Amino acid sequence: MPAARPTRIQQKNRAAILDAALDVFSAQGFRGATVDQIASAAGLSKPNLLYYFPSKEAMHGALLTELMDNWLSPLRDLNPDGDPMQEIMGYVHRKLQMSRDFPRESRLFANEIVQGAPRIHAALSMDLKNLVDDKTAVIQSWITAGKIASVHPYHLLFSIWSLTQHYADFDVQIRAVLGDEDPFEGAPDFVDTLYRRLLTP
Amino acid sequence: MPAARPTRIQQKNRAAILDAALDVFSAQGFRGATVDQIASAAGLSKPNLLYYFPSKEAMHGALLTELMDNWLSPLRDLNPDGDPMQEIMGYVHRKLQMSRDFPRESRLFANEIVQGAPRIHAALSMDLKNLVDDKTAVIQSWITAGKIASVHPYHLLFSIWSLTQHYADFDVQIRAVLGDEDPFEGAPDFVDTLYRRLLTP
DNA sequence: GAATGATTTGACCAACTGGTCAAACCAAGG
DNA sequence: CCTTGGTTTGACCAGTTGGTCAAATCATTC
Structure with a gap:
């Protein structure tokens, strides 16, 4: 679980996810975006996304x-x-x-x-x-x-x-x-x- | 199949559907809207909607x-x-x-x-x-x-x-x-x- | 009021979607 | 090496969604 001291990998992946999420959410809206789309845009697997963010909502909220x-x-x-x-x-x-x-x-x-x-x-x-x-x-x-x-x-x-x-x-x-x-x-x-x-x- | 000469019922229902669809699509976007939402907003059943419009896309397109x-x-x-x-x-x-x-x-x-x-x-x-x-x-x-x-x-x-x-x-x-x-x-x-x-x- | 065609619906389906989980993988320190 | 804790994933699940269909119901006309 990503916590107090983010590792290098965490920083890189969180940033990649948020960037991909921004791409997808801004182009499709919240409901139009799928976690799979964001995952592949970020170059990660879907479960891997959900390792960094607890839910689709959380990514949207963070943005x-x-x-x-x-x-x-x-x-x-x-x-x-x-x-x-x-x-x-x-x-x-x-x-x-x-x-x-x-x-x-x-x-x-x-x-x-x-x-x-x-x-x-x-x-x-x-x-x-x-x-x-x-x-x-x-x-x-x-x-x-x-x-x-x-x-x-x-x-x-x-x-x-x-x-x-x-x-x-x-x-x-x-x-x-x-x-x-x-x-x-x-x-x-x-x-x-x-x-x-x-x-x- | 609604065709050349629309009956009174067809006119009324088509209008009700388009009005409901406008409500839902404008508030939720295309992907955010569900056919069920539109149906219940129009006071009809889902299969009944699809009797008047062949698809969700068709309603959106008509609007x-x-x-x-x-x-x-x-x-x-x-x-x-x-x-x-x-x-x-x-x-x-x-x-x-x-x-x-x-x-x-x-x-x-x-x-x-x-x-x-x-x-x-x-x-x-x-x-x-x-x-x-x-x-x-x-x-x-x-x-x-x-x-x-x-x-x-x-x-x-x-x-x-x-x-x-x-x-x-x-x-x-x-x-x-x-x-x-x-x-x-x-x-x-x-x-x-x-x-x-x-x-x- | 019987026949005909329009209208309506409950039950159903396949695809998709958000999310879970146990198991595997990997990096780093000892 | 090997341990430990962070990272990754394939397989899976339950709920939702767009759409179908046969059967039932209704309106009209003859």
Whole structure:
């Protein structure tokens, strides 16, 4: 049983499993993924997987908790004392980069939310809500101070999430429409223009 | 076998099945949905379902093809001869209303796309792409004519899709964050402001 | 009300899936 | 070497799932 002091083999295999699981879960959803798929993607046998993780649920859970933390860090870093426009634009671009660099993570999250977030509902209405309440207050103070134009702070955040993650979550659709053009060629410019025009007082 | 002239019973049951299937597929995804769930949601027995539809795939396919058509109609209606700003704002608001009134359809679509659109890839790169190519040309002509501000027309559409559908697809997350406030209270105003500021020349 | 065709269902099946387990294998230290 | 504890696996199991089928039931029409 993997315990306190993980061996080299444990570290390597756990990492391989989580990577394979991310591949499969993000592409098929929790129910669509099978332990066998994850096992062969990780180059291990099914019983061997279940030696490292007690269940399919456990793998999914491990991925989700790790994700929730990383996913929110750009918002956490929004600095109340920084330049408002620069802070928000920085947040937007960082989120867009995460969509480009970690599309699997974005899709794992999307799968979970679209299906009603059965496994992370608590985290949403606690951790996420608290963080958002906090940061929207900051944004509201910037608005009140006349530093940025007046918009509904919550909906501003929703729009940033949706717009940036859309490039990861709806990747197939975007590529089907764009043909050869790389989505991330025009995207940074577009979102930059959009939020500058929206927020310039 | 349901054939040329559908009886009253056939019409009623087919409709009940498709409605139940939409409920279940949109909430659980294709693989997550079971025929038994759909059957009991429709108030029928499993073999009875399979009397009306030859397979689970067939139900899903029927929903998707019907959806693809309805889903694109607002874009199809974008009138090249109308007032540019009014046409685009009308499109935005109509899409937002569809998110509010048909969230199940939006989520059915989202589930399919996030998982790589295995069953509608052809429709995306044919029907959708053609329509989008057509309408972006119209938008580009409005830009060239100076009627609206210059933006990447494709990314403009992507942003409208993502922003409006986000309210349906990520409903749980949005409600978890907003608490008691109804998302659709602030949304119309927000998207209106956003696109007016973006597009006003 | 008998005949005919549409509709409904209980019983069933084969494939798949998550998970178990005892036995085998292997790495490292003594 | 050989022991010890971590690692790996083939065989297996019980529950679920999509789908079938023959028989029963129902609605309509003549």
